[in-house]
Amino acid sequence: MPETNSSDIHILMFAWFAFGHMTPFLHLANKLAKRGHRITFVLPKKAVNQLEHLNHYPDLISFHPVTVPSVTGLPPGTETCSDIPIFLTHFLSIAMDLTRDQVESVMTSIKPKLVFYDTAHWIPDIAKPLGIKTICFKVVCAASLAIVLVPARNLTSERPITEAELAEPPPGYPSTSVVLRGREVQSLLFVSNPFGEGITFHERITLALKNCDAISLRTCREVEGKFCDYLGSQYEKPVLLTGPVLPEESESPLDERWGNWLAGFEPGSVVYCSFGSQIILGKTQFQELMLGFELTGLPFFVALKPPLEAATIEEALPEGFEERVKGRGVVWGGWVQQPLMLAHPSVGCFVSHCGFGSMWESLMSDCQIVLVPQLGDQILNARLMTAELKLAVEVKREENGWLSKENLSEAIKSVMDKDSEVGKSVKENHKKWRDTLNPELMNGYIDKFVQGMHELVE
Template identity: 45%
Template sequence: MGPLLRHAMDLTQPFVASLLKEVKPHFVFYDFTHWLPALARRLGVKSVCYWIISPASVGYFLRDEPNTNALLEPPIGFPPSVLKLNPHEVRSWRPRCTLKEYGCGDMNFVQRLIMSIDECDALGFKSCREIEGTYCEFLEKKFNKPVILAGPVIPEPPTVSLDETWANWLDQFKAKSVIFCAFGSEAILKLDQFQELVMGLEITRLPFLAAMKPPEGFNTVEEALPEGFKHRTEKSGIVHGSWVPQPLILSHPSIECFVTHCGSGSLWEAMVNECQLVLIPHLGDHFINARMMEGELRVGVEVKRGDEDGFFTKEAVKETIELVMEEESEIGKEIRANHAMWRDFLLTIGLEDSYMDEFVQKLRRLLI
């Protein structure tokens, strides 16, 4: 699906050119549209390659190397860090380095992204220097481009209440006792991993709410649940196969643990709430995000899985949840303290405004 969507966007090039000529903007923001910065330059428009994934992930993955096993370690010049990939994670990324993009000749996905950066006037990210400053400096040196940060871009506190159905269900449990598991709108697990995950939630014997896409080959989550699971968990567990209001659920007093696929949006939402993080990265930048959360910020714990096959067990899920929820464990104490520190920082009054003001100022400098 991804290659076809990118090709469809490529087909809009004449329409985009016509629009830019008519509107005559100062800037155009884009991501994988590698042809856009050259077009913008011909029309006197500045281009900003804006990313919704982290500077660390862009710095780690975007290297045009024929040997994809090199991805097991950070690239040359990368800041000293705990960031690296396991063999199964490299294999999941390999098609992006080897398969040719539909309609782009010999160009693969990674080459498309590198060209998108090479031709732009600046790189933009939703991040902040306090968390990823060293990775931004690496990108500035590597690509010889200014990196401008919009800040964490945390959504405003919700002004609406949680839907009565979810509120009534969560309200029946005591504070800091419920596990919330959500894997975003795109992450789809294989059946065996889907079942290991939900059984891992079950054997904690704690109440849980899991918002999951049906696994590969299934139309509903119900038909993929392990035999007898629904009956065993009917009073204390829900596996929901559709959208849920994640920010509102994360802020509910009963939520204590958040099991996440490590998408950037989900992690930022979790960081401004008080839930403890259990990390099960799914693909691509999720792996780097997980290493950042566990290894650098020390605000969560990643579920152990096989280095070669990437398989995790229900026991590993259970053990990790218990580890982060145990208040007296050394790891539990550490991640609580670090999470509280970063939460306070991200909710600092004026932080978002100061970053956005600086973002605008740096854009203006590009026009000089």
């Protein structure tokens, strides 16, 4: 690294108001603070309490809360995506933009050398007159950014993207396997939807990428190198890779009740399922998935939010289900320590929605991986894991998008059966990738990233 005094680099971070974005920003802040950098992390007041325990360097990382204003259409008290269903995020985006004056005040006051942001496309407008460099740090996979959010798509608010256009990759897209199939195309049409006052999602993200001084991606060249190069050529910007920026191993143990329950099963025998903090299923689909887990005959632990038509998990379960799976199945509607669940010796399979954070956690675990993607970028993440890396199995959907209990059960059994050719193949490929992405390589990415950061501000 350059012989620059690390303590001279003061960084401001401002992430989209979703824990799936703020958390990786904070993990990166920890990596940078470990190397001597100071970080001012600007975030909603409510998020401070929920993220404080993840701040491993409170002497170098300071939280600066902002007040999220009330916006028509947003339930009172909303501050993060976890407070609302996904279809209301447009209004939260309006609220985030209304914090601009607060962010500008902090930036003017502390005068950082660098600002990291993702969806707040107006950050460079504040930073450039102050002589501050900006890095657009994207926490989603490069493959999904590259298929839609590139200048080659040539979209404007007057010309939204069509299904026919999305069905074809943009010019120069470097993959024939990480693509959308059939009805999946509809899942990315949201990029033409409003996402803030007078701006679409596509415009917001492409402006954020166009106006920064450098693009940063939370990925590895070994996994997504060709997609990173494509993005760099599209935006004509330096692309700095951080690696997956996973948290340090937790010092706190797994919740005792779950640890005791898991300890009652053979090593590698339990199926663990989680779809993240935002995915909420319809009651009928939820019940079908529960019957799918029952059908496997395997022990399982499912952590999902109650479905739309139910106040609690218990009232949403299929009739007689609890009695039939008693002793071998848990369905939990609350938060669980996912990294610790995946690390438990009894857990042998992870059924995931393939959000980017969960994708990396599964990749670095010893578990077999079964994917049930729900939204556009998750579908492309799943395609990367199955078609490119060949280390996971995706559950087949019916033509209408339905996930049947038979298809879920079949996918799980295909990787958990010790004599299954599919199971052996994905396990072998998974091990190769896990061995490649070792801690030394990950630390090397952060060191190179820090070097690129220094070169940007010199």
